[in-house]
Amino acid sequence: MVRTRPSNEVLARCLAELRWSPRTLARRINAAYGPGTISESAPYHWRDRGRVPYPPVAEYAARVIAEALGRPIATDALWTRASDSPEAASRGLLDILDRAASDGERLPDVAREYLCREPGPLSRAREHGSGVELVRSAERGVDALREAAAGAEGLDALGYVAAQFQATRLLLGQGGRSDGLNRRLLLVLAELAQLAAWLAVDADRHRESRRYLVTGLRAAHEGGSRRLLAHLLRDLSANMALQGRHADAVAIGEAALAAAAGTRATGAFAAGQLAYAQALAGDTRSACRTADQAAGWIAATPGGDEPEWVRRVAADTAGPMAARTLLQLARDERARGRRASARTLVRRGISLLRPPTLLEPDHPHPRAALYEGIYLAGGHVISGELEQACVAGRTVLDRWDRVRSRRGAHLLREVLTDLRRSGRDRGVREFVAHAERRLRLIDGAGPEVPPP
Secondary structure, three states: OOOOOOOOOOHHHHHHOOOHHHHHHHHHHHEEEEEEEOOHHHHHHHHOOOOOOOOHHHHHHHHHHHHHHHOOHHHHHHOOOOOOOOOOHHHHHHHHHHHHHHHHOOOOHHHHHOOOOOOOOOOOOOOOOOOOOHHHHHHHHHHHHHHHHHOOOHHHHHOOOOOHHHHHHHHHOOOOHHHHHHHHHHHHHHHHHHHHHHHHHHHOOOHHHHHHHHHOOOOEEEEOOHHHHHHHHHHHHHHHHHOHHHHHHHHHHHHHHOOOOOOOOHHHHHHHHHHHHHHHHHHHHHHHHHHHHHHHHHOOOOOOOOOOHOOOOOOHHHHHHHHHHHHHHHHHHHHHHHHHHHHHHHHHHHHHOOOHHHOOOOOHHHHHHHHHHHHHHHHHHHHHHHHHHHHHHHHHHOOOOOOHHHHHHHHHHHHHHHHHHHOHHHHHHHHHHHHHHHHHHHHHOOOOOOOO
């Protein structure tokens, strides 16, 4: 039987004052924030069963009600649960998450808070009743979307994943399922949030990516998966690094590595990002040590019960992230005039990449090969091997027939800038000119995907 919760008296009073039904509230939210933002039945569950919508819908509802009433309504006040609710223990954390989704200022606190709260145990009993096949279908759909997103057309994939994410959120709001099925659906939502966040970063939509990650963290915690928490914290660390918040990136990366304790593939995934954050923060010794740790884990055969997709993601990203860390350190060393040290770091970094596989035209994971090729080209530039850098760069350009990546284009432009400064050879200049023309064509190709 599905557990009932106390009704939301604050929401009920606001709706009564406005003379709105819950369906009217749903229609006002959809009118303000786009058709399909919520189902028309969802606010009934909010009012009568005390359910709380996921961010940013909780804030959307507060804004719509406040505007109609003509006075401010705090999101915290609108969604306060009864103190004896099973969720009351994590109330403060979820309030932080709602705010963090908008401003990102307290995300390191959120990361540390998650480590103090054990996720609830996953139910292992066989599920029966309404919704079993629907949940199984949603779980299979995540696997299919993940495989499709690993291939071509990331911007198109983002649209599909965003639609599935919204549909899953609507299912959770409708209720009518057992706690065990709801937990499974929460984990589906968390995995979709992670996948959407990856694709949003690939499209240079970093704020959108952060919103997905914050929602995914909440879903993974309520769904009871510490492994997913580690993955999402790792991605949040990467998001902070892209914003230039290197200390926060390190703090969240350390939380991700702690959450990954006892795993090998997930641990390698988290350590690769933490090493890069440490390098950006200027902690050379810790960065080298953590990069070696990531490389050691990924070189070993993954153990435990980690899913195949986790092992594949770790294999595709942990080594390249450790390599990127060492290459960033090499760049810093070269800027300080320590060329011998820089060359040593470059050799170590390139050894973690897989140059032979990057030349395969039909690479099974072209997006991962695209980024790895960019890191390889950058490493050759740092070491002064400009001809090899051009070879790797041409391979990267050839990938754009199968993969569109705005983030990849941004990283490649950084390599081209370094090439232009370093190379006076005619062949290098011709390659740089050709690559820039190609990137301009890529920028003009393909439609924009609207945010969910």
